[in-house]
Amino acid sequence: MTKETTSFVYVTYIRSTPEKVFEAITKPDVARRYWGHENVSDWNPGSKWEHVRANDQRTVELVGKVVEVSPPTRLVITWANASQASDPSAYSRVTFETEEYEDMVRLTVTHDELVAGSGMANGIKKGWPVVLASLKSLLETGHGLDVFAKPKSA
Template identity: 80%
Template sequence: MTTEKTSFVYVTYILSTPQKVFEAVTRPDVARRYWGHENVSDWSPGSKWEHVRANDERTVELVGKVIEISPPSRLVISWANASQAADPASHSRVTFEIEEYESMVRLTVIHDELEAGSGMANGISKGWPIVLSSLKSFLETGRALDIFAKPKAA
């Protein structure tokens, strides 16, 4: 039986340049400032990447491989929880499309090949909007959002 797949797409417009947006995703020292994690890789096709918590524990939370890279307009990576790295069926795919759009950038993040109803699918549908909002705030104002914030109790 084939597992049903789903995808998540998020589009935002950022007052920045394609190069700065691309670097914000791929440079660990920049990603840690708005994401609370570092994306660590040599960014060559086929190379591994790790999503490392930017704290004292330096926990590797997500892993994958660089599938395609075309700076500063496109990056495609596989994506899995570190605990499921050995199971190819648990891997999903993330595509970053970065387009110049007059005086700004249109960033489209497509997270697909997700198992429908899985914890990963549910988590990324909440995670991507705050991470990408923080990226936008950081590049436009120099101030990131608290991506670990929780909703206030009613």
């Protein structure tokens, strides 16, 4: 029996260039500024990538492989919690696509092959919007958002 899967598609428009958006995703020092994590890889197809918490412990939280890379327009990676790295069924896929759109970039992030109702799917649904808002903010203003902020209690 196969598990039901789900996917999420996020689209945002950023006043930037495809090169700068791609660099923000793939360069650890830039990703740290809007994500609080570094995406670490040599970005060659088949290479591993790690999503490393940018703190004193440098905790590897997510892992995967680079599936496809065509700078600055397309990057496809697999994605799993580091604690589930040895379970092939734990992996989902993330596709980043950039497209010039007048004086902006249309960034489409598709996160698919997620097990429906899983903790990862629920986390993705909440995580990507703030990460992408922070990326947009960083590239447009020079300042990312606090992606670890929590809602104020009512």
